[in-house]
Structures are given as structure tokens and as C-alpha cells.
Amino acid sequence: MKRNVVEMVLGAVVLLVAAYFLVFSYKASNVKSTNGYAIHANFAEIGGLSIGSDVRMSGVKIGNVSSITLDQESYLAKVTMSIASDVKLPEDSSASVASESLMGGNFLNIEPGAAEESIANNGYIQYTQDAQNLEKLLGRFIFSLQGSESENETAE
Incomplete structure (x- = not known):
């Protein structure tokens, strides 16, 4: 049971880091639609x-x-x-x-x-x-x- 909790916490941390990276790369790429x-x-x-x-x-x-x-x-x-x-x-x-x-x-x-x-x-x-x-x-x-x-x- 203890191993499952550690794996879930580690998985959540990895997902948060991946989400942060995606947001950062989108903002840094200067991708904006020109109206x-x-x-x-x-x-x-x-x-x-x-x-x-x-x-x-x-x-x-x-x-x-x-x-x-x-x-x-x-x-x-x-x-x-x-x-x-x-x-x-x-x-x-x-x-x-x-x-x-x-x-x-x-x-x-x-x-x-x-x-x-x-x-x-x-x-x-x-x-x-x-x-x-x-x-x-x-x-x-x-x-x-x-x-x-x-x-x-x-x-x-």
C-alpha cells in the first residue's frame, strides 16, 4: 500500500512538471493568432x-x-x-x-x-x-x- 502512494505522488509530480513545461514552452514560443x-x-x-x-x-x-x-x-x-x-x-x-x-x-x-x-x-x-x-x-x-x-x- 505504501508503494502505491509513493508511485501516485511521483506520477502527480511528473504530470505537474510536464504541464508546467507545456505552458512555459507555449508562452516562450510567442505563438499568438493575429486578429x-x-x-x-x-x-x-x-x-x-x-x-x-x-x-x-x-x-x-x-x-x-x-x-x-x-x-x-x-x-x-x-x-x-x-x-x-x-x-x-x-x-x-x-x-x-x-x-x-x-x-x-x-x-x-x-x-x-x-x-x-x-x-x-x-x-x-x-x-x-x-x-x-x-x-x-x-x-x-x-x-x-x-x-x-x-x-x-x-x-x-
Whole structure:
């Protein structure tokens, strides 16, 4: 009987520690739904962008990616963002898929335009820049080095 009580107390302590860890990790992750308005943008390549990724302007989070779908007519990735209601984006703003670091973690970067009019709810960002594929860039760099080495060898 004494062993059962010890096991129950130990089990309760483990559950409390696990619950505390879950609450702490949720608060530390900064996961908050952005209540605001929806804006769409089309991209040919979104890389590792995913639902819940940050939408930033000047390095400050202003929203998050709420959905990613394939446009059946243009075959482009349609990214829907939820932007904080206190942030008004000029109509000529641009969006680009940026990388957090070399290890991954993409986000949407918004460059504000200079237009007087703001993008309305369910409006579109017309100017977009696709994600840069690191493997392709490295491949181009390596092949350009190999090309210059072979030119040097033939010149000698």
C-alpha cells in the first residue's frame, strides 16, 4: 500500500512538471493568432514557408501566414496572410520570402511602398519575390568557379 502512494505522488509530480513545461514552452514560443485583416500574394516558389510563419516589416512581426494553397488557374502558390489591424500597408508594397538563417526558417518580408492608398481586406500584394534556393545559388557559384579555372588552364 505504501508503494502505491509513493508511485501516485511521483506520477502527480511528473504530470505537474510536464504541464508546467507545456505552458512555459507555449508562452516562450510567442505563438499568438493575429486578429486583423487578410491579404493575399502569389509566388512561383515559396521554399520552406509554412502556415504560421511570421510576416515582418522592418524586422517587426506584423502578422502571420494563415493559409497556403495552389491557384488552379495560374499554378502559383497563393499565400494568405493575417495582418494586424493597426498596420496599414500601402498598395504598392512588395512581399518576398526571406530566410531566417542558413538552417532554414523562412518568413515573409514586407517592403512598404509609397502609395497613399492602403491594401483593403482580402486585397492582393502585386509585387512579390520568390524564395531563393540556396542549393541552386551554391551550384551556380561552384560551376562559375570551375568555368574560370578551366579558362585559366587553357590560357596557360
